[in-house]
Amino acid sequence: MIRVFVADDHTIVRTGIKRLLATAGDIEVVAEAADGRQVLNQIGTVGCDVLLLDLSLPRVSGIEVLRRVKELKPELPVLILSMYPEEQYALRMVRSGAAGYLGKDRSENELIDAIRTVAQGKRYVTPAVAAQDEKKAGDGAPHSKLAAREHEVFTLLCEGRSVVEIAAELDVTPSTVSNHLARIRRKLGVRTVAEIVSYAHRAGLIN
Secondary structure: OEEEEEEOOOHHHHHHHHHHHHOOOOEEEEEEEOOHHHHHHHOOOOOOOEEEEOOOOOOOOHHHHHHHHHHHOOOOOEEEEEOOOHHHHHHHHHHOOOOEEEEOOOOHHHHHHHHHHHHOOOOEOOHHHHHHHHHOOOOOOHHHHOOHHHHHHHHHHHOOOOHHHHHHHHOOOHHHHHHHHHHHHHHHOOOOHHHHHHHHHHOOOOO
16 A cells, blocks of 8 residues: 655645545545645654645745755655646756655546655656656756756745745845845846746746
8 A cells, every 4th residue: 555645735636635645546645734834844754655745835845845855854755736837846846855746736546656656766757858858958047047946945935935034935045036036136137026926927937
């Protein structure tokens, strides 16, 4: 039996996932969390084979949860299930340690297949993302030049977090976040947070 830890901030989504996985026969949900802090508090004691992780979590973002979980349990497969576009986020998340990435617009059967795949220690990405990996598509886009931490700050800014909130979430000082922000503005060629969000919309990174 594949034991899954489900992390998503929407109760209806977690409930739907649990009902779906119960039909698989070889998968069971053994824990769930509604925010990133809950994941980090439970992950050390919950026995699970796969962490199914949303990126848009309150308190601690899914990106930061992924980073910390891979430090705590490097052998634990983390499958990202997110509303963020696969073509913009999948490769970066896999390169950051995720075992796979699925958009929430994917089918129920594909989610089950992905869980089974990463539970076997394999990587799961869609064919389109695999092709993108081979071609290294999008490497010329300004946001592709962001370092891992800069991209995390960038994502949180686009979610509406303030510098102080980001600092608390990442456990760094506000001045450190401001330094990241300055580099983000320079790399994207923008001057304000509003222009950063506008860039993200134009690039298809957020809806």
